[in-house]
Amino acid sequence: MYRKVDPSPNPPSNFDLPFEGKLSEDNRWVIMAKIIPWSExxxxxxxxFTVSTGAPAKSFRIALGALIIKERLGTSDSETVEQIRENPYLQYFIGMTTYSDASPFDSSMFVHFRQRIGVNLINKINEKMVKEQTELPGEEVEKKSSGISEHKNQGKLILDATCAPADIKYPTDLGLLNQGREYTEKIIDALHTQIKSPGKKKPRTYRNTARKAYLTVAKNRKPSRKVRRKxxxxxxxxxxxxxxxIDGMGELQSLRKYYYRMLLVATEVYRQxxxxxENKKNSIDDRIVSLTQPHIRPIVRGKAGKSVEFGAKLSASCRNGYVFLDRISWDNFNESVDLKKQVEEFKxxxxxxxxxxxxxxxxxxxxNRAWCKERGIRMSGPPLGRPPTNISKSTKKQAQSDERIRNSIEGKFGEAKRRFSLGRVMAKLSNTSGTAIAITFLVMNLSSLLRQAFWLFSVYFRTNSFFQVFYLY
Incomplete structure (x- = not known):
């Protein structure tokens, strides 16, 4: 059951504290609470929530605010709950009106928050938030009244793709088979416990011998191809x-959901x-590289030191210093096919x-070149064909300027992977992982807007101080 709550932020002065004092207006969490369009x-x-009975669910502001706090602070689920419990500013950020020493929710609720707030909803919030904070009041009305043509091209669009690695062990064929064997042994144990047929012995699995054979090769630093195949x-x-x-034991319908899922994954890993x-190949379509996260695929990137990454591939765009997630996929794709859609999104x-x-x-x-030329869009980079022998200084200067502009999105990816959690996605499910990735881009833009707000506040404070001193003298 969901009870509608007004998520719009109240003044910090209305927040009840158990001690004397009030929340500061220029605190970062108070400012960020004003930036985010909660109510929309x-x-x-x-x-x-379609059921009208049961315990009331946590509000939208609590769910989204908790995800933003976790990403902003870079903490675990349980540590984020502790931070909220101890900090009145964080409690104000998630919509609470009174300070409480009790935990607002259990740390396991983060999984439900990520499932309910999907990638599409986060992208809408991200766009709305940036548009409201960067567009001047009455700007849209002024454009229409002044008669500015909508076909006049303005601004710069930067496009690129990257990979968000998942938190998995580096996959090897032998390691995946050993893990699949261990899961099938656990399933046999579970089925034998459930059947409880008198006089029926548990099938022999030779698990000790199988593990010893695996460790003999796994501990070898550089086993030969022949040894690995054997x-x-x-x-x-x-x-x-x-x-x-397992097929002979039957009773598969009585298996727990977790074991039945692992049986399906282990069977597919065995087939691949x-x-x-048998075919002496090193690759196959839809190859599984993790039994616990079978949705993950190898993404060939060709980067120095990391030719292959295991995670989700992202296609993103950068507009006026703000980054937006345009596409996320667990399968590899050619990012050039997204250019037209990304340009239309920009428009x-x-x-x-x-x-x-x-x-x-x-x-x-x-x-893509022809499509952009029809719309009067200049694409960076040299033209097709043989490069000219003599390149003018203006052309070189233009190429250097284009490359400096394009590097900004590379810097954004670096910030997302080093400062935030895009370098290793800790969520385990495909939908929750997508939400965690989208939250990273939202928090990055929120941080940029926060820095801009602090800069405007400092300029305003210095200007007022100057005029006060000027009139004093």
């Missing part, structure tokens, strides 16, 4: 025997590894096409 997306969040063959045989025992072993957001697009080589296809 309350109804969309409430659609997740070890993989043994693990395949052990899994095949275990799967046959058997095909690669929907601003009302006009960009003056120039700054991208790397993979975006500069003939189709």
């Amino acid at each position: 997306f309350e109804a969309e969040y409430a659609q997740n 070890a993989i063959k043994k693990q395949l045989q052990y899994i095949k025997r275990n799967l046959a025992h 590894q058997l095909w690669m072993y 929907r957001f601003t009302g006009f096409y960009p003056e120039s697009i700054h991208v790397d080589r993979i975006y500069r296809t003939r189709e």
Whole structure:
């Protein structure tokens, strides 16, 4: 059950403290609470709750505010709850009106918050927040009254893609088979405990022998190809025997949901590894690299030191220093196909096409060049064909300027991975991982708006101080 609550922030002076004093107006959490458009997306969040009975659910502001606090502070789920319990400013940020020493919710609620607030909702909040804070009052009305043509290109659009690595162990064929074998052994133990048939013995799995055979090769620093193939063959045989025992035992409908899911994953891993072993291949479509997170796929990036990453691939755009998540996928894709959609999103957001697009080589296809030329958009980079022998200074200067502009989105990716949690996504489910990634971009833009607000406050304070001293003398 969900009870609608007005999420709009109250004045900090109305927040009840158990001791004398009031919350400061220039605190960062108070300022960020004013920036976020809480009330405009309350109804969309409430659609997740269709049942009118039961315990009341946590409000939208509590759910989104807790996710923002966790990402901003870089803490775990349980530590975030403790921070909120101890800090009155954090309690004000999530919509509480009175300071309380009790925990506002259990740390396990973060999983439900990530499931209810999806990627699309976070992207809408991100765009609305940036648009409200960067657009001057009456700017849209002034454009229409002045008769400015909507076809006049303005601004710069920067596009790029990156990968958000997941928190998994580096996958190897032998390691995946050993893990799959261990899961099938646990399933056999669970089925034997549930059946409890008198006089029926548990099938033999040879688990000690199988583990010893795995460790013999796994502890070898550089096993040869022949040794690895022999070890993989043994693990395949052990899994095949275990799967046959599971089919013979029956009673699969009585398995816990977790075990049944792991059985399906282990069976698919066995099929893929058997095909690669028989055909002497190193890759297969939709290859599973983690039994606990089977949605993760290897993303070939070709970066120095990391030719392959395991996680979600992202396609993002940078507009006026603010980054927006345009696409997220667990399968590898060519980011150049997103250029047209991203440009149209820029037009929907601003009302006009960009003056120039700054991208790397993979975006500069003939189709994309022709599409941009029709709309009067200049694409960065050299033209197609053989480079000229004599390059003018203006051309070199333009190329250097374009490259400096394009580097800004690389800096944003670096900030997201070093300062925030994009460098290692700790969420385990595909939908919760997507929410965690989208929250990173929202908090990055929120941090930029916060710095801008502090800068305006400092300028205002210095200007007033100057005039006070001037009139005093």
